[in-house]
Amino acid sequence: MNLLNLDVSHLTLIRCGACRQPLWKRESRDLGFGLDCAEKLGIIPPSPPRFSRRDGGDCQGQTDLLEET
Ligand SMILES: [Zn+2]
Numbered sequence: 001m002n003l004l005n006l007d008v009s010h011l012t013l014i015r016c017g018a019c020r021q022p023l024w025k026r027e028s029r030d031l032g033f034g035l036d037c038a039e040k041l042g043i044i045p046p047s048p049p050r051f052s053r054r055d056g057g058d059c060q061g062q063t064d065l066l067e068e069t
Contacts, residue, residue: 017033019034019037035047
């Protein structure tokens with residue numbers, strides 16, 4: 001029985017085009033750069049502070065702070 005599959009050969013290692021760090025996030029792999037480097041290089045717009053989830057909507061617990069109990 002194989003409890004932990006360590007065979008990651010199906011994953012192609014993609015490295016950041018700027019800093020050579022391995023990229024694991026899908027967004028980064030698609031860009032060919034880490035998100036930080038992509039921002040520094042102006043490839044993607046700087047991400048605003050994370051007041052909400054990236055897919056929109058409030059973070060869980062976020063509005064609770066504003067609601068009177
Ligand atoms: Zn990088």
